Amino acid sequence: MLKTTNRQPEFNKDVVNEDAFFKFLAYSGNLHKKRAENPKATHGDLEISAGYHRFESFYQDTLLNDAKEPARPIDPSVFAAKVRAPQLSGSDRQDAGFLDMRGRREQFYDERLEYKENKLEQQDRMELFYVLEQFFESSRKNEATD
Secondary structure, eight states: OOOOOOOHHHHHHHOOOHHHHHHHHHHHHHHHHHHHHSHHHHHHOHHHHHOSSSHHHHHHHHHHHHHTSOOOOOOGGGGSOOOOOOOOOHHHHHHHTOOOHHHHHHHHHHHHHHHHHHHHHHHHHHHHHHHHHHHHHHHHHHHHHO
16 A cells, blocks of 8 residues: 655645635635535536636636735725715716716706796796787777778
8 A cells, every 4th residue: 555645744834825725725615515516517517527727726726826925915005094075066066977866856956947937938928929919809800890
């Protein structure tokens, strides 16, 4: 019986970034679970069962290589609070090309008011036209009778 040498201690010394190694373990476990739930699809596809040129195997190799390199340093300036843009007034929102719900409501009320004013003006014009037409007809009848 041939016994293989235990290479786990060497591998453990090479692992510098434990988070990447845990990502590898979690991803491999997730793949195994997904393939175990649907064994017919796994065993029926040669690329899944024996192929090493798929994304899954590439990503596992990448995670193993990442485990052997130190983690990237954390830049605390990325997590600092950002300066927020001031709230814009209604006209500024419209000039910027977008409206929030309040801006849409304001625009709707403005357009509705303009519509009502135009409708009232049109109605006044029609009434005035009717009165003038009645006056014109009565003056024409008076000329005919004279």
